[in-house]
Amino acid sequence: MNRPVGTATRGTTNPNRLRRMDRWIAATHGAALRRGERPVAVDLGYGAAPWTAVELLQRLRTADPRCEVVGIEIDPVRVAAAKPYEREGLTFRHGGFEVPSDRPPALIRAANVLRQYDEGEVAAVWTRLCARLAPGGVLVEGTCDEIGRRHVWVALGPEGPRTVTFAARLASLERPSDLAERLPKALIHRNVPGEPVHAFLRDFDRAWAAAAPYASLGARQRWVRTVAELAADWPLSKDRRWRQGEVTVNWTALAPGSG
Structure with a gap:
């Protein structure tokens, strides 16, 4: 068996930590989930507890009740601890940036995963993850605080980064x-x-x-x-989510070195 690609994160997690990101994904990328016959979303690097994967399934099913979630962790101990939480539509697997999934995912969410990596490693990870997406799929990668008050994330497709979203309580x-x-x-x-x-x-x-x-x-x-x-x-998005404490700007406007 090949060794998973990547290194283990600290694993810090809390219930509802990613609620802002999840709701944005369901609202703005629900169409991507509905394209597939059995859409799959990946919670990559869910951490020491499986709460974020459990909650992702609940929130994505508001966009498509057929949606399934695969939680992927590079630490096999964390995978074993999450197994009792498996149920219809929710499974947990050992792996990393190679994204071991039976079907190409419509969504890969990687929250608080790349923060420990060097900036120079990010582009290659983005490319690897985007290559695993189903046609029309999206990668959402970003960071939030420990209780989900402040988030910033990038949304990417196979062509590369598209937008940056700032969200706050x-x-x-x-x-x-x-x-x-x-x-x-x-x-x-x-x-x-x-x-x-x-x-x-x-x-x-x-x-x-x-x-x-x-x-x-x-x-x-x-x-x-x-x-x-x-x-x-x-160049801000006109998606009308401003009232949710969010603002989305085109990546090209914020891309490093583009000023």
């Missing part, structure tokens, strides 16, 4: 640039003057400050006003 957000600490590995070291992601977060903070009068109406109204202002200068 607005009641706990002091300023948008607080999300910088959760940038995925491809961007976190690029948050310096002269790089597009740094300029984006700078403009985000400026728009947030300008929207301060809306704070009396609540954090959500201030965020919506901020994003509307930001959209004048940045």
Whole structure:
């Protein structure tokens, strides 16, 4: 048997940690899941406990009740611990970036996996994972804090990265640039003057400050006003999820070295 590709993460996980990412996937990529006869999603590197895979199945089935989830972990001890949680539509397997699945997945979600890798390794991992996708499939790779208040993730297809999404629990957000600490590995070291992601977060903070009068109406109204202002200068998605505490921007606008 071939050795899995990759190294074990710390395995930190908590129930509901990935709820924002899951709901975004179900809302914006539900069509990709519905294309297949038996759509499969992979929770890659789910960690020391299987909660994220269990929850992913529940949330994706709101988009397609036929959806199945395969949790993949490089640590065989974690796989053995997850086996009692298997049920119809949910299985756990030993593996890594080779993505051992019987069928090409419509979705691969890799949350908090690449953070421990070097920036120079990210592109090759993205290419490897995207090559495993079913036609029309999507890879979602990113980082969040321990209890799911702050997330940033990249969505990719076979052609490469498409978008970057910033998501927050607005009641706990002091300023948008607080999300910088959760940038995925491809961007976190690029948050310096002269790089597009740094300029984006700078403009985000400026728009947030300008929207301060809306704070009396609540954090959500201030965020919506901020994003509307930001959209004048940045290519933001018009997916109407701003009210959820999310904003999605085209990857080409934030790609390292594109400024």
